[in-house]
């Protein structure tokens with residue numbers, strides 16, 4: 001990646017800061033090893049209006065029913081349509097969802113008993129609530 005940045009951009013990627021989102025994203029995605037999540041993490045930290053989706057956010061989105069598939073763009077669009085269109089808000093919610101996924105909506109054993117989303121969560125309604133009612 002360093003070689004590509006040196007050869008293609010003279011070692012300087014600071015122009016990305018002032019570039020339009022799509023242009024900056026395209027340039028980042030062309031770098032070896034940079035996928036959609038990494039590109040969006042860089043961009044939202046630079047104040048660009050994008051919402052990075054990681055494995056925690058994917059899992060939470062599907063459990064809550066915000067997204068129907070693991071498709072990156074679908075999940076990203078879903079959150080961006082819910083949230084105030086503000087890069088700071090996107091970054092804040094992105095980070096809080098990751099923490100929520102680590103602490104509460106864990107991959108193996110989600111702590112639904114302490115979760116405030118129980119009443120609106122598809123996973124809870126169809127897996128946990130149904131079983132505890134039996």
Ligand code: SF4
Pocket residue numbers: 060063064104105106110111112113115116117118121122123124
């Ligand atoms: S109720 Fe359970 S599955 Fe639903 S968001 Fe909360 S912890 Fe995750």
